[in-house]
Amino acid sequence: MKQFADDLFGEKDKIAASSLVVEGSVDTRHGPILYMEDVSVSFDGFKALNQLSLYIDAGELRCMIGPNGAGKTTMMDVITGKTKPDTGSVFFGQTIDLLKMDEPAIAQAGICRKFQKPSVFDALTVFENLELALKANKSTWKTLFFRLNGEQRDKIEEVLATIGLTDCIQQRAGILSHGQKQWLEIGMLLMQEPKVMLVDEPIAGMTHQEVERTAELLLSLQGKHSIVVVEHDMEFVRSIARKVTVLHEGSVLTEGTMDEVQNDPRVIQVYLGG
Amino acid sequence: MKLLTLASQDKTRATVLSVLAAITIIIPLCNVLTPADSALHFSAYTVSVIGKYLTFALLGLSLDLVWGYCGILALGHGAFFALGGYAMGMYLMRQIGTRGVYGDPLLPDFMVFLNWKELPWFWYGFDNFAFAMLMVLLVPGTLAFVFGWLAFRSRVTGVYLSIITQALTYALLLAFFRNEMGFGGNNGLTDFKDILGFNIQSEGVRSMLFFLSGVALIGAFLLCSWITSTKLGRVVTAIRDQESRVRFLGYRVEMFKLWVFTFAAMLAGVAGALYVPQVGIINPSEFSPLNSLEIVIWVAMGGRGTLYGAIIGAVVVNYSKTVLTGLLPDAWLYILGGLFIVVTLLLPDGIVGLLQRKLKEQAA
Numbered sequence: 001m002k003q004f005a006d007d008l009f010g011e012k013d014k015i016a017a018s019s020l021v022v023e024g025s026v027d028t029r030h031g032p033i034l035y036m037e038d039v040s041v042s043f044d045g046f047k048a049l050n051q052l053s054l055y056i057d058a059g060e061l062r063c064m065i066g067p068n069g070a071g072k073t074t075m076m077d078v079i080t081g082k083t084k085p086d087t088g089s090v091f092f093g094q095t096i097d098l099l100k101m102d103e104p105a106i107a108q109a110g111i112c113r114k115f116q117k118p119s120v121f122d123a124l125t126v127f128e129n130l131e132l133a134l135k136a137n138k139s140t141w142k143t144l145f146f147r148l149n150g151e152q153r154d155k156i157e158e159v160l161a162t163i164g165l166t167d168c169i170q171q172r173a174g175i176l177s178h179g180q181k182q183w184l185e186i187g188m189l190l191m192q193e194p195k196v197m198l199v200d201e202p203i204a205g206m207t208h209q210e211v212e213r214t215a216e217l218l219l220s221l222q223g224k225h226s227i228v229v230v231e232h233d234m235e236f237v238r239s240i241a242r243k244v245t246v247l248h249e250g251s252v253l254t255e256g257t258m259d260e261v262q263n264d265p266r267v268i269q270v271y272l273g274g
Numbered sequence: 275m276k277l278l279t280l281a282s283q284d285k286t287r288a289t290v291l292s293v294l295a296a297i298t299i300i301i302p303l304c305n306v307l308t309p310a311d312s313a314l315h316f317s318a319y320t321v322s323v324i325g326k327y328l329t330f331a332l333l334g335l336s337l338d339l340v341w342g343y344c345g346i347l348a349l350g351h352g353a354f355f356a357l358g359g360y361a362m363g364m365y366l367m368r369q370i371g372t373r374g375v376y377g378d379p380l381l382p383d384f385m386v387f388l389n390w391k392e393l394p395w396f397w398y399g400f401d402n403f404a405f406a407m408l409m410v411l412l413v414p415g416t417l418a419f420v421f422g423w424l425a426f427r428s429r430v431t432g433v434y435l436s437i438i439t440q441a442l443t444y445a446l447l448l449a450f451f452r453n454e455m456g457f458g459g460n461n462g463l464t465d466f467k468d469i470l471g472f473n474i475q476s477e478g479v480r481s482m483l484f485f486l487s488g489v490a491l492i493g494a495f496l497l498c499s500w501i502t503s504t505k506l507g508r509v510v511t512a513i514r515d516q517e518s519r520v521r522f523l524g525y526r527v528e529m530f531k532l533w534v535f536t537f538a539a540m541l542a543g544v545a546g547a548l549y550v551p552q553v554g555i556i557n558p559s560e561f562s563p564l565n566s567l568e569i570v571i572w573v574a575m576g577g578r579g580t581l582y583g584a585i586i587g588a589v590v591v592n593y594s595k596t597v598l599t600g601l602l603p604d605a606w607l608y609i610l611g612g613l614f615i616v617v618t619l620l621l622p623d624g625i626v627g628l629l630q631r632k633l634k635e636q637a638a
Binding site: 080 | 525
């Protein structure tokens with residue numbers, strides 16, 4: 001009954017007390033904002049994640065690379081609550097246990113995700129897409145009577161300028177180019193004022209200039225947000241990465257700067273085949 | 275471009291609204307003001323038939339909100355209509371009093387016939403009009419809420435959801451057929467006499483019921499138009515197109531579905547409550563899965579996701595039904611099935627989509 005009432009009145013969204021070890025918001029005093037420890041996920045015997053341990057620092061821009069099937073997307077699924085791991089723990093800051101929360105609660109706590117395939121709402125306009133993502137009370141009744149205030153309108157315009165879609169404000173998202181959709185989705189992430197941004201293959205389908213602008217954007221966001229970028233394009237990774245994590249067969253193979261990682265014989269073997 | 279479609283949409287909306295308002299006012303007015311032999315006088319039959327269409331349009335409208343906007347293909351929506359109808363029927367039964375065949379002051383005829391000695395507890399309060407009207411909203415609303423809560427929270431979607439909604443209405447059909455349920459078994463509730471003390475057969479009351487059906491339809495249409503124009507409306511559209519993405523934006527998808535589903539069920543209940551006094555009977559056949567499928571066909575025919583499309587579809591299909599069941603009684607179901615196939619294959623946006631395309635071609 002308690003659970004029922006909580007769900008009904010959106011109490012769950014206020015970060016359920018049960019998932020807080022210590023009262024308060026995200027505790028990053030020890031550095032990392034995201035902890036994954038010994039996380040394993042298997043699908044029908046296939047180990048998508050194999051005792052993966054990963055720490056993301058507050059304000060860090062981290063790149064994740066790895067061959068297909070290394071577990072990058074599954075890792076994001078676990079962090080955002082889409083997939084529950086078989087074992088292991090996932091904490092947001094020191095105190096928030098993400099495994100006790102579902103997708104909306106995790107999103108509201110400040111972990112937001114851009115999908116590999118651009119997932120914008122085609123039937124809505126660019127403006128409406130951003131408005132939907134806007135950080136606000138997202139319960140049904142509050143949403144029904146929602147009115148955009150001046151501050152929120154400014155925020156949308158600011159994000160529109162950042163992602164370069166000011167001229168497309170009233171266009172349906174469905175008619176945007178692939179690259180523009182990617183940008184819109186990054187914009188939707190920004191609207192949520194996330195603490196952690198998980199960005200899955202941001203530059204797929206982008207032109208050379210768009211790639212450069214994306215790199216600039218991501219670099220400008222680090223420090224304010226912790227960003228995890230999954231990308232296959234090594235040149236792009238090299239242009240933004242301070243620290244690169246290589247995933248292989250569901251666990252971390254190695255971590256370091258791009259140069260360190262590229263010269264690591266294990267990485268070469270994984271990528272080129274031994 | 276966007277402005278153009280908006281304007282044309284608003285024009286269609288305005289047209290539909292004015293036609294509805296005209297029908298709602300003129301038909302009852304003519305009937306009250308003109309003598310029965312006047313050319314302007316509509317027969318009782320015509321009034322009750324068009325009144326019935328108005329309640330069907332309201333029912334279609336409520337399904338469009340669920341299906342056209344939220345993407346939930348509910349194949350048991352008729353159940354909420356029937357429950358609203360039964361709530362109204364129970365009120366009307368209690369108004370019969372001693373005028374029943376058995377003359378029992380408290381028990382409706384079918385209970386006397388079954389040798390029941392006292393009124394079942396769930397019939398209490400239905401002699402009060404306000405209470406009965408509250409139940410018209412609450413009974414369908416509560417069922418939708420509980421059912422939706424269980425289904426949406428377990429993330430039952432798509433075909434599976436459609437099938438369990440069919441099962442829901444079928445289960446209610448079987449339950450209401452049973453005499454032991456206390457709702458008159460397969461005969462249902464009928465032989466109504468009065469509503470609020472006025473003779474339900476009288477022309478004035480019929481005109482009034484017609485008028486109220488029109489008002490309810492216009493009110494619901496405006497309310498639904500408003501809802502779909504709010505942020506909640508946009509969240510719901512987003513859920514229809516990409517449910518899981520909406521979750522990652524921090525919205526509790528199941529609560530939004532539940533809200534729309536429950537609201538639509540209450541609208542359907544109102545439609546049922548207006549339908550029953552105009553046709554004079556409610557029986558379990560209203561729960562038949564086929565009825566719920568027909569509602570889907572109205573909405574698909576009219577053009578889903580437009581609201582007025584559902585109204586147009588409900589009226590066109592039911593008018594065809596009235597005409598064709600008279601001319602070719604055996605062929606109606608084949609025609610209905612054929613229409614559905616034609617619409618699905620050739621007119622995915624329904625009649626409304628076809629009209630809009632023609633208008634655009636003319637404008638170009």
